Every structure is written in structure tokens, then in C-alpha cells.
Amino acid sequence: MLEVRDLHAYYGKSHILQGVSLDVNAGEIVSLLGRNGVGRSTTIKAIMGEVEPHGSIKFKGQEIAGLKSHSIAQLGLGYVPENRDIFPTLTVRQNLLLGQKSARNTGRWSMEDMFELFPNLRDRADTPGGVLSGGEQQMLAMCRTLMGDPDLVMVDEPTEGLAPQLVEKVAELLNEIASRDLSILLVEQKLTIALKISARVYVMGHGEIVFEGTPEDLRRNEAVRQEWLEV
Amino acid sequence: MEVFLFSTFNGVLYGMLLFMLASGLTLIFSLMGVLNFAHASFFMLGAYFAYQISTYTGFWSALLVAPLIVGLVGALVERYGLRPVHRFGHVAELLFTFGLAFVMEEVIQMIWGKVPVPYDVPELLNVAAFEWRGLQYSAYRLFMLGVSVAIFVALFLFIAKTRVGLMIQAALSHPQMVQSLGHDVPTIFMWTFGFGCALAGIAGVIGGNVLGTEPSMAITLGPIVFVVIVIGGLGSLWGALIAALFIGIIDNLAITFDVSIYPLFALFGVAREAEGIMSDLVNLTSGGISPVLPYLMLVLMLIFRPRGLFGTRDV
Ligand SMILES: Nc1ncnc2c1ncn2[C@@H]1O[C@H](COP(=O)(O)OP(=O)(O)OP(=O)(O)O)[C@@H](O)[C@H]1O
Ligand SMILES: [Mg+2]
Numbered sequence: 001m002l003e004v005r006d007l008h009a010y011y012g013k014s015h016i017l018q019g020v021s022l023d024v025n026a027g028e029i030v031s032l033l034g035r036n037g038v039g040r041s042t043t044i045k046a047i048m049g050e051v052e053p054h055g056s057i058k059f060k061g062q063e064i065a066g067l068k069s070h071s072i073a074q075l076g077l078g079y080v081p082e083n084r085d086i087f088p089t090l091t092v093r094q095n096l097l098l099g100q101k102s103a104r105n106t107g108r109w110s111m112e113d114m115f116e117l118f119p120n121l122r123d124r125a126d127t128p129g130g131v132l133s134g135g136e137q138q139m140l141a142m143c144r145t146l147m148g149d150p151d152l153v154m155v156d157e158p159t160e161g162l163a164p165q166l167v168e169k170v171a172e173l174l175n176e177i178a179s180r181d182l183s184i185l186l187v188e189q190k191l192t193i194a195l196k197i198s199a200r201v202y203v204m205g206h207g208e209i210v211f212e213g214t215p216e217d218l219r220r221n222e223a224v225r226q227e228w229l230e231v
Numbered sequence: 232m233e234v235f236l237f238s239t240f241n242g243v244l245y246g247m248l249l250f251m252l253a254s255g256l257t258l259i260f261s262l263m264g265v266l267n268f269a270h271a272s273f274f275m276l277g278a279y280f281a282y283q284i285s286t287y288t289g290f291w292s293a294l295l296v297a298p299l300i301v302g303l304v305g306a307l308v309e310r311y312g313l314r315p316v317h318r319f320g321h322v323a324e325l326l327f328t329f330g331l332a333f334v335m336e337e338v339i340q341m342i343w344g345k346v347p348v349p350y351d352v353p354e355l356l357n358v359a360a361f362e363w364r365g366l367q368y369s370a371y372r373l374f375m376l377g378v379s380v381a382i383f384v385a386l387f388l389f390i391a392k393t394r395v396g397l398m399i400q401a402a403l404s405h406p407q408m409v410q411s412l413g414h415d416v417p418t419i420f421m422w423t424f425g426f427g428c429a430l431a432g433i434a435g436v437i438g439g440n441v442l443g444t445e446p447s448m449a450i451t452l453g454p455i456v457f458v459v460i461v462i463g464g465l466g467s468l469w470g471a472l473i474a475a476l477f478i479g480i481i482d483n484l485a486i487t488f489d490v491s492i493y494p495l496f497a498l499f500g501v502a503r504e505a506e507g508i509m510s511d512l513v514n515l516t517s518g519g520i521s522p523v524l525p526y527l528m529l530v531l532m533l534i535f536r537p538r539g540l541f542g543t544r545d546v
Contacts (some may be wrong), residue, residue: 098398
């Protein structure tokens, strides 16, 4: 579904991604783990075309490196950014509507689905997105991206700053998403939900992939966890 | 009393014209960060196009067609002028629009000459709509008011209710997010620019035959439009509306009631019979200072409330 090969990216002169390669297969949840500042968000942004990518990125067999991010989204790649980017003056419903790629929703997720998953959002359907709590904004951000009916969603640190029971809720939603035949590339810092729901994990350190394997492999590999994950 | 009412009425009318220019300017600014110095030139373009078209097929078709062409020209300017300049930063964009304003003025002079063109109010509306205590009010002015109010309502509905309007609102704060949801933001920018220019074009079509269609009309009105959006608060449509009406009304009243501004000086104890330089100042009237009033307000606003009436950020 997604094949990234030897991806490099730069901010000005600093060389942030130094040859990242990773794969996400159809229907799979894959996690990209690592400490602060190692370049996980930059990897997703480069895939999405928000940061200029150097290297090869194939999505559903098509080379997407160099395309504009709206064209990439149109191909079926969804992105939920780290800071959620809720449109603050628009209502919850309007935020969701803008997730749709065209005026008519023909995808596998309806607004009703979203409201059933998160009754909170239904209650607040007509409030401006900007006044929602952090947790509600996270749910809204994910639902908004799903409204565009992506085949693969990249979610950047969805559990950051959330209370434990909300973290559970996020894990539930991610499983629900995967059960509808979507692939997920999940960026996380903590191992909590990542090890539980992922089929495979990558660990990143200083702009490179330093480990690749199943959650079970990572659990057993004390050395990698100590050097690249624990603080 | 009736003079006061008529003058206020004219002020509202002038204010609505200013708003038609200011709304596009402020929308473009808040969306794209571009202060379009050439904005009033699109107003002028609207007037000239309307004149030309009306010589062939009359005013009513000009009212429809001229703004469309102006909008198209605006969209092309964004696509092939502004967008390539964009990556060199906002200063480059500013200089680009600055240059564009002069280019457009020169081109218009080359085509239509330096003297005003005879673009007149359509026959049908060149009558008095009503007469009240001996004062006549022209039907065309009522028509202008109707058009500008209709545009204003349509603009607000468009921004608040339509899908594209929502995208524009969302792109005000998070253009990149809008784009990663699959919406073509550069194209939205292009058409918003064109749309803003078309609004200025409409103002030119309905205002050109009253204010006079000549090559200097952009330079005359342009700075006042900037004053309007600064006073209203950059990026705020409501602010632009209030400020435009305010300036329109103040300007008309100051001219109509040509009162002496001496009391202002009296406040500071300056004698009426002051000598030398002061003697000219104390004898000024409000009509005499009306051209400078908007700029005075601009300066005061920048000193005391730099974000304007409804703005969310400083200038
Ligand atoms: N806009 C930017 N300009 C310059 N440098 C940046 C920019 N964004 C990120 N960086 C730098 O790039 C590196 C990687 O950042 P990135 O956001 O990808 O990290 P991350 O792994 O997502 O970590 P976290 O989200 O916890 O900060 C960091 O050193 C960061 O300082
Ligand atoms: Mg990050």
C-alpha cells in the first residue's frame, strides 16, 4: 500500500531525514516510534508533501513524491496532524463536512457513523471546534480525516496529552478503522497502545530507522528499547 | 433636517461602495497575506470595461459582464503574476501589486486617454426617485444602494453557508490542513483573488458613472480603502463594513455641513484673530479638512488601537 524508500528531507540546511525506508501493507496497523525530535513528524509530512521529499514514495503503486498534498489526499492518503488543526471558528459539523472531498459523501464513513462512535461530537455538533477539549479535538480531527474516505491514515501522536481512558478510546477507534479495511501508520512516543494494536513497528532515531519488527520482537529487545525509546 | 438625512444617505451609499472594495481587499489579505495595492485599479478597470461595453450593448449587460471580466483578469493576475512572486516573500508581493497599479493606470491611459470618458448613468434611472421637502433624490443612487446591499448580503451568505465559503474560513487559519484534506488551496486562493477583484469591479461599474471614470480614479480611492480596512481591522469583514459606513457618512456630513472647526482651537485657547500661520488654520471648515479626515483617523487608530476595531492582530 505504502512503500517509502531512502527518503531524505531538509529544513533549510539541516538534514533531518537521512534515508528512511518503511512499508505499510493493506489493512495493517504500523507504528513509527521514537523519542522527541528524531523526525517522526517530518517523515509523515514528507510523505504528505508538506515538507519537500527526496527519495521514492509509492502509494498504491503510484509514485507520489513531488505531488501537491491535495493531490496526495485525493489519491486516498489521510493525515491527522500532531496539533490536530481543528478549524476553530467552524462548528464540529462543518469541520466534518470539510473532511469530505466533495459535497456529496460517497465514502464508507458517514457523519452518523462518527456521531455513533463519539456521542460527544453529536452533542456538540453545532459548537465551534475551537472550544472543544483536547480529547474532543483529537477525536474530531480523526473523524474529519475519515470523512474523506482514505485508504491509509497517518496519525501523528493521537494520545499526546490525553487522559488514560481517552487513550483507550483512541486505541478502540484505531482498531475500528482497521476493521473497515484501512491501513494505519501511527506515530507514537509511548509504547502503550502501539504495542497492543500494531502488526509491525519501526523505531526511529536521528532521522533513520534503527529497528523494525513485530511488537513481540521489540518487547524482547531490551537494548533497542533502552537506547532509542526509554528516557 | 432633510439635508442631514440626504447627506447621511449619500454617506451610506459612499460607504457601501467603499465596502465593496474593502471587503475584497481584506479577504485577500487575511487569506493570502497579500496587501493588494492594485485593488482600486480593478475598481477602475470595472468602470472602464462597463463604459466600453455599454457603448455596444448598454448599461445592463455591462453590469453583468464587466465584473466577470474583471474577476477573470484578477484570477489571471494571481495565477501568473502573484503566485510565482509568492516564494520571494510578502515584500516582493507588495512591490508586485504596487507596480501593477501603475501599469494598469498607464495601460488605461493608452487605451482610453487621459481625460474622463463619458460613462453616464443609464437613461432609465436618470430621474428623481422621490422628492421630499424640495429635495430630489436620484433613482440611480437608490439603485446603487440596492445593488451594494444585495452584494453585501450575498457575500455574507456565501462565506457563511457555502462549502467554498467554509473552505475559505478554514484556510484563514489552517491553509495546510485544508489542503491535506484534499482541497486545492492554491486554486481557492486564485478564485478568491478573482472574486475580490470582481467585487471591486462591480463597485466600478455602478460607481464610475457617478464619481467619474478617469485614469486617476484608482489613486483617489485606493488609499481610502486601505484606511477602511485598517480602521476596521485587517481581515475583518464586519470591521470593513462598519469602518466603510463610518468614513462614508463622516465624509459627506463634513462637506455638507461646512462648519468651522474653530471651536477645536478654542479648546486650546487659540484666539480667533490669531496671527500668521494660525490665522489660516482657525478659519478652516470641516469641508476643507474632509479629504484629510480619513487619514487622521488612520493615524489615530494606529496609535491607539493598532489592530483596528474588529481585528485580531496588529497591523
Ligand atoms: N519547521 C521546522 N524548521 C526547522 N527545524 C524543524 C522544523 N520542524 C522540525 N524541525 C526539527 O526537525 C527535527 C525533527 O522534528 P520532528 O517534528 O519530525 O520530530 P518528531 O520526531 O516528530 O518529535 P516531536 O513531535 O516529539 O517533536 C527536530 O530536530 C526539529 O527541531
Ligand atoms: Mg512530532
